[in-house]
Amino acid sequence: MSFDVYALRKEFPFFSEYKDLAYLDNGATSQRPQKVIDAVNEFYQKYNANPFRGLYDLSVEATDRYEAARRKAARFINADSENEIVFVRNATEALNLAAFSLGEMCVKEGDEIIISVCEHHSNMLPWRHMADRKKATVKYLFCKEDGSFSLDELKTLLTDKTKILAVTAMSNIFGRINDIKSMAELVHEKNAYIVADGSQSVPHSHTDVKALDCDFLAFSGHKMLGPMGIGVLYGKSRLLENMPPFLTGGEMIENVSLEEVTYAGIPHKFEAGTVNAGGAVGLAKAIDIIDDIGMDNIIKHEEALTKIAFEGLSDIPHVHILGSDDYKDHNGIITFKIDNVHPHDVSQILADNDIAVRAGHHCAEPLHRYLNIPSTTRASLMFYNTEEEIRRFIDCVKEIRPLMGFRD
């Protein structure tokens, strides 16, 4: 399939609804193609029954569709088996599940957890919470100014007490894709586990959990064309099998008596209660669409747009982009500040000109504190963005300081 961005945009009802809006807040959530919306509708119109609970045809059909979505997600990230895919609400829930259950399995008083300073709150607070509960110590892996990590620094942090490294596969601030594979090697030498946050990387790069050898990977469907309310925790089956459940209740058991309970096998042990089957079916359709477009095409187009945005903004006096000075490290994410103009004013002026970006600390307040910047503005791209939108964004950023009364 050749890449025609204007044809692709026709598949998204959002773009005919908002013809003049340049939507550059894809890091927060992507837009959804009509086919994804239709797939969710179709599930509720034609196949609606509670999966797993009925022996009648419809419940079996609903179960089949839900499990087919699981197989699709497994294949998309190259997991060994669909049993390694736990459906959850979003990356945040996935990471809370991992922190709780892995913590119960292997963390005791005095153990150490390493968290990178670049993490979204969702991959930081669950680990800190668990460490508090277990009286374990939290250590931080700091990044360099370009957003990269030093493997040597990681080596000095790793000890025989280290149990877990929590690190993002792609920063939602810098856009940099981290070297999870090399980190996993170092972590495994210490018999510890690596939990990668794939929220930003999975929609924008090839993901192969076997090649990365990461123990866990979390991501959300809504950032990759899927519905809100469906996400994935990938975990190696041998680990998931040994971890206790996170939530308990219906559907995650084998047998319950008044004295005892045996849990269901993986992944159902981790999916208590009625599942989001409609969401899973929508995510499966989103994966089909990404596959049809082709991840290589997506990367190519996003890289071309990133180059234009990066070079355009770099050329504007008083505009500073966070992270690497090579656009290739940004993967569609340009986080920036403008001297003497507050990010809320920047995003307001962009919004007044029909350009949607995000301002604030983007749920990475510790990183902003570490960089000593209170807040920033972030433009985050997706394959359906156009060069025209990026040029309009650059032109508007150029006007901001003059508009705010600065003459140089």
Added chain:
Amino acid sequence: MNNRTYYNEILTEHNADPLHKHMIANPSKMLRGVNPSCGDDITLLINTDENGMITEGSYVGDGCAISQASADIMIDMIIGKSVDEALKLKDKFIKMIHGEASEEEIESLEEASALRDISHMPSRVKCAVLSWHTLEEMYKDK
């Protein structure tokens, strides 16, 4: 760029070239006001004489242009007025920001009326009223 923006010249000038953003020695009142959700942070410093007239005023802090310009304009307006008059202006300003002031009231707010369009921007209301609310807090026992 289209001109659908709320950042008019009065606002941007007070932000880029503030008249009253500095410390004053021995203020009779000093109070900090913060919007935790967006990080606007200002400290008001006021001096009054024995008759309750505001003789000196200033502010320091960080935040978006709307919060900073609003503080600068407020200080400019209340210097030389009594605390009571200043609090009356505050009432009118808050009415304007909530879209409830009459044309006459808005006019009497002079430069502060440059912020009238904030009443159409719910997400920025708290930026515009921060300094005025801080002033209110400062004299709430009066």
